[in-house]
Amino acid sequence: MNYIHHMENTLVKFANDQRVTPWHISLYLSLFQIWNSTHFKKEISIHRNELMHLSKIGSANTYSKCLKQLSDWKYIKYTPSKSRFTASKVHMYRFDTTRDTTSNTTPDTSCDTTSDTSSDNTSVPLVRPYTNNIKHIINYNKQYKTKEGEEKKSSPPLSKNKKDKSSFRKDELHSSDMSKKTSPTKRKKFVPPELKEVKTFFHENKSSYQVAEMFFNHFESNGWMVGGRSKMKNWKAAARNWISRNEQYQTQNQSPAQQRLHVNENKDYSEPL
Incomplete structure (x- = not known):
């Protein structure tokens, strides 16, 4: 189980799925945390209070709705318990070996029957490139430098600006001192007569x-x-x-x-x- 590839592909699916809300993502990450603590078993037992605490979901209705929708959208397989003495079960679908991560939200569960010790180098996941790649950064830096050069040509020298700011500060201090001098004197302290x-x-x-x-x-x-x-x-x-x-x-x-x-x-x- 390559959990890094799994999370990368899962997050890409979330980004392409317009139905997913932050509550779905938070609940799925909480399920993944429990799944990781059990060393990626096929089924995990869940408890509502524990999941609500991990996902920071305060409403039981929101929790139930998001859990059912994740199951309907084939991100997980939710099996509710019919007895209050037994816990509900969740089967986590694996996305670490899937190739298609563009628009289809149905999981590729063909590798669910294979053992977890199989090599993960057989297939390379296709991850959508980010917009802030190296070329984008280089082009942005070039544009920023050209704009900065044009602004430097049009703006006055920096030394003059500093002098203007310092002179303005001196004038401000001088005016404050003059206001203190021209302010009326305080009333004298009362001295009892003889x-x-x-x-x-x-x-x-x-x-x-x-x-x-x-x-x-x-x-x-x-x-x-x-x-x-x-x-x-x-x-x-x-x-x-x-x-x-x-x-x-x-x-x-x-x-x-x-x-x-x-x-x-x-x-x-x-x-x-």
Whole structure:
């Protein structure tokens, strides 16, 4: 059994047979693997799970359909089992000594009855030549060289292209550096003020030193956090809000008599109380 000639002729038959799909080829190669492991016996026992795993066929329907079609097309001879306790049988037809591999898909089984130890040099299989033979490669290389020579004549020198690419790269780097220089500067990191600076600012905004100390102690204790969550960015803006809220609080907590002291009213003090 010359398995190399067998596989060459089988693959040629597959190429000429328009009915064959990749699932048929995968299943046949799995059967050939089992046939090879049994040293090319006339019949081999098959198991569906094993063949589906080897052929990577995930559907049991696809497996059964391809197996029956390979048997109908005379690539194999499939004998299904009528009992679940016995395995099905497959007879693999030999194609290692066939001469006609052009269009006929019927196998030549005349050598099936001969022993496997017979010499394989009696006949030489006719294999269809490939399209990418030596002459084709030589002609393709000649065409490629002529086209490449014409392109070199029409294209500018390579050194100039390299210079253009390098100059373009330098211009790109220069533009990126200029964009970095012209980009706005990052915001400065917040630095907590000193108590003296806070008192001066509160005094300039017509507030007392006591309110300034309250403001400073409050934010100094919580790490200068606004609302206890976000870091303070501008303490002067927070101080102005503090002053305005303090003034509103004082006006709301004043008694009616104190509020009337600030109201200019024309009173007649001659009237009795």
